[in-house]
Amino acid sequence: MFNKILIANRGEIACRIMRTARKLGVNTVAVYSDADRDALHVSMADEAVNIGPAPPRESYLCGEKIIEACKATGAEAVHPGYGFLSENAGFALMCIENDIVFIGPPAAAIEAMGSKSAAKSIMGDAGVPLVPGYHESDQSAGRLARAAAETGYPVLLKAVAGGGGKGMRLVQNEAEFGDALAAAKREAVSSFGNDDMLVEKYLSRPRHVEVQVFCDQHEHAVYLFERDCSVQRRHQKVIEEAPAPGMTESLRRQMGEAAILAARAIDYEGAGTVEFLLDADGAFYFMEMNTRLQVEHPVTEMITGQDLVEWQLRVAAGEPLPLEQNQLQIHGHAFEARIYAEDPDNDFLPATGSLVYLQPPPESRHVRVDTGVLQGDEVSVYYDPMIAKLVTWDENRERALGRLARALSEYRISGLTTNISFLYNLATSEPFVRADLDTQFIEKHHASLFHTSNDARVRDLPLASLYLLLRMEQSGQDRVRGDDLFSPWNSSSAWRLNEPAVHNGAIVLNGTEYDVPVVEVGSGDQRRFRISAAGKTVLATGELKGNELYADIDGYRQRVVVVPHDGMFTLFSPAGAMQFALARPDYGEEDSQSGAAAFAAPMHGVVVKQLVEAGVMVEKNQPLVIMEAMKMEHTIRAPRDGTVTEFYFEAGDQVSGGEDLLKFEPA
């Protein structure tokens, strides 16, 4: 085994690799860019070397600087992680030339899988099943069109040098072919500088099923079963699971053996993944081979009980594979959800900002969180905005999925937009629960995953209202306890002499304001809230324990989780996640605005408008400033009569979560 290795990567994967290295007694060297001086992976390493400015071209992608860092620290081997230099044959060669072990396959194997058409030729010759189509060198438009006709429409045109879904076009019929070819070529040239194309039969409902393989330097090869990564957005994986639902033992063996055939065809060493398209009829076809450790490797670790990074280090150090094929077994089921700083409602636009509050769910035998960030860290524009990988395991799919949904509802992040509620919607959606998977999953179930209209969500308005009422009562009680216990004036409930208590709060969903008036009826055990929302009136009661709301609405009882963040709330119910905010604070929240903190910006956002002049007398509840954050407008109101003595920002200014917006002096 090595004495010291260098990890040429950052974030969660660098931390992940270091955990295993430490377990094996191997010393670790981190590299870091100027943007990562305070990053978790740097503090976890035994030594760390600065390799330059934030842009990856000048640091993490700079092979020479990595080699220099190895020499300076005496690291014997480099683990490239995934991304960056992990599939760069030139870098693998550079390591060897400098007597440094590259923890990955031989450069020739990386090279062989670099071109889609060359990879297909090698795999076809080795007897690995291919999607019917054409991958020869004659690139004339006539030949390609004939290939498409022979293959049979619909076909997919793919850039030979492609990746990340670029240079790919679906062609439905002969009439579309000419335009589609021109468009695919244009995209391929600008992205890869190479417009060679291949033609593939377009499978209408395939699943993405990939097989984990491992080879050592002693001719041994095993497969560690499959992962289903069908749920994708723009050809990027969103949730992965292992094993693949509905897999038969015989299909598993066939795919596993085909994957080993593929690996052997290129004299593979180390960890690799062979990606297949699995058709509805059980036929499977080679798509590509990833010559590195995959992001989603933890689901394989969870069901096999193996540490794949340990396997990588052992193989690279020349040891034989730790286990043989017949010693490997699947136990239970695992999911991985990629927690991203991004906005699913805005075409998954990456988000940047500060992780003002960050609390992952507690880790256990069932829940694993692989991350490279801490509370207070920035998600910058320079790198992939993945915050963490949330991995859950249990005896079967249903239970593992239940754990995933629960863990997602317990994942607390404030300060920037994340995909957590989208992932929750996905994990609890009926077709996903049924394992009705294919690569069009997100497009097909768009309406239920994105809640683009509020129609379905308004049903949960009474739950939101009940939560706000109980929360208000709780904070009222907290206040009363520290004050005059018996004074009704200290109660924040809408206390009225001889009159039913009435609350006229309004709730915002997706930027639309809903009046949700509430009347308290009955008393003692019989007390109920009569809540009217979206044309319906219900009788509700319940109890709030921390973030858990035990609700009874017209006798229907349920437990849901509500998480406050950034001045808003996310309600996680079996129907999905719903974000709401208090539009008018008539549910009693106004008292909490008496301190200066109430004028802190709820989160990263933009000041939209100042509604009053500094120094002018305002009345209690008068709107002072409008802020926009997470596509919702938040109105900051006067807590009581008084004056704003100073505004710290102007309209159009960006503000960070927690920054004071204005100074208020009560009359």
Ligand code: ADP
């Ligand atoms: P890239 O390398 O650009 O990511 P891939 O060849 O890996 O492209 O394909 C990416 C995704 O496109 C696959 O995961 C699958 O969802 C879809 N895809 C690829 N080939 C086909 C095909 N022949 N039929 C249907 N879908 C396909």
